[in-house]
Amino acid sequence: MMKQLPLLLLFSLLTGNSSACTNADSKVISTEGTDVILPCSPSTRENLQNKLFDWKKVGQGGATHHKVFMWDSAVHYDRHSGQSEQFKGRVSHFQNELQHGNASIVIRETKVIDSGSYSCVFPKLQPREEFCIELVVSASPKPHVKTIDQANSWSLLQCEVHGAHPEPKVEWRNSSGNILPAEEPQVSERGGSYDVILQTTVTKTDNYSCVSTQEEIKHQISAETLVHISGAASEPHVTILEETKDWSLLQCEVLGAFPKPLLQWTDSSGNTVPAAEPQVSERGGSYDVTLQTTVRKTDNYSCVASQEEIKSKPAHIYVSLSGEEPERRSGSITGWIILSAVLGAVLFVVLVVLVVGGIVVVRVVSKDRNKLNQLNEKIEKLEDDQKKTSSQDTLPADSVADPPENKILLESDQ
Template sequence: MFGVKLWVTLFFPLTLNGLILGQEHGPGGVRVVVKEDRDGMLPCSLSTKESIVSGVFVWRKVAQKDEGLKEVFLYDVGKHYNNGRPGQSEQFKGRVSHFQDELDHGNASIIIRNTKISDSGNYTCDFPRLRPRQTFSIELVVAATPKPSVTILDATAGWVLLQCEVHGASLTSGVEWKDSAGNTLPAEETRTPERDHYYITLNTTVTRTSRYRCVVTQEEISHQTHAEIFVPISGKVCEDSCSKEAGWLFGGFFLGVLSVAIVLALLVVTNTITIRCYKGSRQQGNGPCEKCSEMLRPQNGR
């Protein structure tokens, strides 16, 4: 098997600029990494640089566990999938093109437009009529770059329960909660499949006034997105709100059966009582401390 030669980028760097994020060479072939919705170039060239204008080359996506072998692109002595040749897999119709002007130099590279997570996998570039036959292996990694959103699930005088949501994540997306010092916080993660992506939720409980950040990392492309939220843990605000509303609640209950004087006395007494909301529970509801969470506002960022 011959190695893949990437001289093609020297001939038209402006055309390919920005198409791919990186290429790695290994014993199994070439690994191409690209962001989702960007164009990806899969390289394949004959080391002899002999013309393949009158030749044949075939691109296929190797069968995976949940799908069979797929026909990506076929060039056969001038006929190909973009000028009437039948047989191309539905997933790649209208999205794959070759470099016609480079066929004279043995270049059979292709571009896959608007890449999707489902395009990730192993590909082969095959020259079936050459003797000896030549086949190259290329791995395509399409990396998602979703943006997280953060919200308040619950709050008491002493703690706040935060949730980070990530739609459109890939299997390799990493999600973390971090405090203002950059420390990773313990959290509970849930991943739910949604088509070619994943829906991720990450919950954490915080007990200090600070700014907290949910960070999504895509290691393949060294890319991060994040969302921030400032959390003021204020027991005084919470307790005052609870006491005030509790006082009016008791006053209203006895209004129909007690005299005005007794009601006023009761209000004075109950307004001095300190009521701790939920008493440490994390159940959501319409409790008197619900107003505490109105102070907390998420701020999304990148």
């Protein structure tokens, strides 16, 4: 021990208290409570058994804060006075790997406070070599969610994340994954760990999640809570589960509803679409209901959830079937309109021809009848004159023959 301390003091004088470690050569991510290896080797990969290397934890701005581990020709500190209290009894090296140039160290049971920049220095090598390693010790606690206030038409939810590192991004989301409007998060820091509180007010019955995301370590964790709003109906969610060119399988889903809702599929005309038996499950006094239907026509379909006197806003979905007949897909009503217009035009032309023809016939017949009447009047006058002449003659009455009927009749009068 007495021999070791002067050597450590000499090492401190040789290396000084400054470090040029500004940009990390590598980044190591560890989870709090686990062991982590910080790698380091000189470029020459030479035997380090009789060499000198030193590990330090570098503070912001390049100032050295903590001495982590030192090796100098089999003399090193671990649990000794030269080592920072934070690392005593927690750091070791790879004794059997020194001959292969391995100067890596192991930090056991990492803590969030261990996060930061570390320098591994070979001060006696020519040229001097220094390597920088950034250590991120992550703490990713699961969010805690609770309802802190509520009424018939709303609930105030609070999400708390305690002791997280790196600082997490906290969000509230509904069952569809949409981010909800929320208050400004309340953030506090202690010992490198972060506490975050986020509140939001919801007005619909649904499953809500608080999501904590730490982008730096690519980690995400969430907690869920079911909220029942008695004064509002749960909105249905509709999806296409499966489809071909001839049919589509639609699904309508309502989560966390109370009282138990009645689901119904309708087409664009408001007609009820036949569906399978609804699938109903109950949890905590709330109901999850799923209703499926198979449709074979291109149309807009709607799913409506009704709860006694409460009716939700319908959820709509458009279905286009490529295998449907073109006439049906483009709209049979349009075809009937065109056909009716053509038939109407033809009928109109026929009626016009008939009416015009009738007027001509009537006029021709009337004109001929007037001439006929005049001719008959002349014939009758001639007959009367003939009778008068015959009555003056002495011929016997029976010798006089009846005159023939000379009236001219129109063919139409016969």
